[in-house]
Amino acid sequence: MSMYTATIPQLTKVVGSFERWLDKAEAHAAEKKFDANGLLLARLAPDQFPLAKQIQAACDAAKFAGARLTGKTAPAHPDTETTIPELRARIQSVVAFLGTITAEDFEGAADRTVTLSFAPGMGMSGADYLNEMALPNFYFHATTAYAILRHNGVPLGKMDFLTAIAMRPI
């Protein structure tokens, strides 16, 4: 299986779908007549990251997966977003960055040594990083963002999470 395929097209698609979730959040807020940006402070537990940080973390998980597996430099995002338009710009920046990464950039990615800032002196193989860290961590923050929106009444459904899938007639 191609590590490129396991990473770039799928993360691009799901990160891009965050904008559809925000569309539904804004429509819900308009219907209920509240400020949609207030949802960015919502959280499911008092010591859990709120929605804005969940989306920031999912965006970071996606961009760092692309960067660490290919040696490319990810764009910097200092976590300053406090409004939905600002989060949309971040989402679009990550989608654009992922779009610069090609299948050829993944040459040798499975055996590349990936380092993580929280574990100095340690590393993971690229394949282990993808399977054990990058994908689980990405989906963790994406699903938590989705769950916060669902908990606050935004009418999302499972297909908003899975998005379009590559089915074909058999």
Next chain:
Amino acid sequence: MSMYTATIPQLTKVVGSFERWLDKAEAHAAEKKFDANGLLLARLAPDQFPLAKQIQAACDAAKFAGARLTGKTAPAHPDTETTIPELRARIQSVVAFLGTITAEDFEGAADRTVTLSFAPGMGMSGADYLNEMALPNFYFHATTAYAILRHNGVPLGKMDFLTAIAMRPI
């Protein structure tokens, strides 16, 4: 990258970790003096699956990933669990099933046609199924289960989700 490695060791590890989450749920309930089984009915939105169903769905996503990519028959689980001990038995059954699947069983898995009951007449390649459906759907239900527990005060942290990762000195 090996589809076996992307699937069986990682899903086995995370499904197995659900028991650690339930350990913490039981300890939290004992401390607060409530019936831990009551958590299985908790949900984050009135039209969302409760905790028991989230764990059942994550277990199913894991077992079907193993089954559909290899042609093996997954054990049947009729979603009758209403207690934590019953859910533990289901978790253990899925871990045991995944343990019967070898790297050799994944021969040709990327090009295998996978069919899904909700889309008759349609199919996905094994690689597309893994990337676009099996892993996202698994992590979706696992994270939602985790979020329900966090929302109900169970002291889980991110490493309970990621579990041990294959880091090595560099």
